[in-house]
Amino acid sequence: MKSDDFNLSYFLPYQLAILSSRISKLLSKVYGDRYGLSIPEWRVLVHVARREKMSVREIHKCVNFEKPTVSRAVSKLEDTGLVAKTASEQDQRLVEIELTEAGFDVLKGITREARSFEENILGEFSEADRHQLYVLMERLHDALDKHPEAANRPPMDIEARSDLLG
Amino acid sequence: MKSDDFNLSYFLPYQLAILSSRISKLLSKVYGDRYGLSIPEWRVLVHVARREKMSVREIHKCVNFEKPTVSRAVSKLEDTGLVAKTASEQDQRLVEIELTEAGFDVLKGITREARSFEENILGEFSEADRHQLYVLMERLHDALDKHPEAANRPPMDIEARSDLLG
DNA sequence: TCAATATCATTTCTTATGAAACGAAAAGTC
DNA sequence: GACTTTTCGTTTCATAAGAAATGATATTGA
Structure with a gap:
């Protein structure tokens, strides 16, 4: 059996x-x-x-x-x-969690590398391209927000990079 | 300790x-x-x-x-x-795998729902918006392809939706 | 005030994944 | 033509994640 009905190549999800x-x-x-961190650990750190x-x-x-993932991280x-x-x-x-000096140092190193990584990927993207990309992603989030069954969107950080959102 | 160095909210990855x-x-x-399929199973099916x-x-x-994931699926x-x-x-x-009639029927149902799901998410997106989105994603893939350490990009299906790529 | 309920973090418990090992079959080599 | 190497699919094995349960503390309400 064979079907040309559906093509994953252009299926957004x-x-x-x-x-x-x-x-x-x-x-x-x-x-x-380089730093021995897992994804959850790195996110928690930031x-x-x-x-x-x-x-x-x-x-x-x-x-x-x-929650358990966070707790373990x-x-x-x-x-x-x-x-x-x-x-x-x-x-x-409640448990209050805060960065130690060592954590701060590690974060500083990773931050630098993460930034350079992103810049490497987005190297050929103009400011307009980046803006476009973020706006489109934003609109996708908005569409998801309308779904009652969709997972909550994690809150944005307060200090926005206004250079990107214009 | 506190730092405003780095903001995940605008970190592309x-x-x-x-x-x-x-x-x-x-x-x-x-x-x-609705169909009792896992992600790998559904992808394999398609x-x-x-x-x-x-x-x-x-x-x-x-x-x-x-490979093991595929084998299990x-x-x-x-x-x-x-x-x-x-x-x-x-x-x-080699093991030759093909859809049964039942598989074909299930796929037909899921395909319909997947399409309507995508349409639901992309409902407010014009053709130009969708084109933009796919082009930007394409460019991100291209940037990744230049990295020697990046995972391979799965090949595109042959029959492309030329209406999208223009 | 004391019981009932809710909240927070952690700890099982189950399941899913990927790395490495494995056995079977083909291809390559001498 | 046997021996080694490679390829294919499956099966361990170890690890990570989330659901549900647990234990501890707060909050609510009679």
Whole structure:
């Protein structure tokens, strides 16, 4: 049996998955091979860096990973000395997580490499191209937001790069 | 410690991962909840449908999953009667996989729903918008192709939708 | 005030994935 | 024509992720 009905090559969900997977795998060579971090660890690290202190719950909402994944990532980062965990004074259930100096140093290194990685990929893209790309992705998110069954979109960070969104 | 150095909100690999994950999860409600298929199973099904017969190896190269994953997906699809496996006459190592009538029927249903899903997401996108989106994704793939360490890009299907690529 | 409920982080438990190992079959080499 | 090497598909094996359960603390309400 054979059918020409349907072609994955132009099916958006498939193309996005392939593209994202190729980029993620390549990027993971930066923080994985060189710094020994997993994807969840690296995401947690970046998010924690942008606040003074964060709880697992807060990170979970931002980072688009499940709570156990975040919890494990945080524990591992604590083991390697990149973050510090302390029980909250006001609410003993909460764990306050913050970057250590070592974590800050590592992040600085990875940040530099991540930026250069992105620049490498987007090298041939003009500012207009980048703007276009982000606007299109934004519109896709908007379309998803209208679906009641869609997963929540992680909140944007406050300080936006207005140079990109125009 | 706190740093405003780096903002994931505008980091392309992160944004792509989030977007792709949101869309994939939503789509998986179609083929998962309603048809009981996993992502690898659904991809295998579609790829096999486009050829008379395919080996595990061939599928593996197209589908962007590892060989064991493909092998398992095929076995499961055989169990549920959607594909048939036969040892090749010419080469006893190869397994020829083809869709059964039941597989064809299921695919027809999913295809319809997948199309309507995509249309639902891209509903507000004009033809020009879609073209733009695909061109930008294409350029990102091209940039990745230049990296020696990047994973191979799965080959495009032959019959391209020229209406999109212009 | 004390029980019932809700919230937070962690810990099972199950499942899925990919790397490496494996056995079978073909191709290459002498 | 046997021996080595390569290729194919499957099967371990180890690891990672999410669902559900757990334990601890807060909050609510009678």
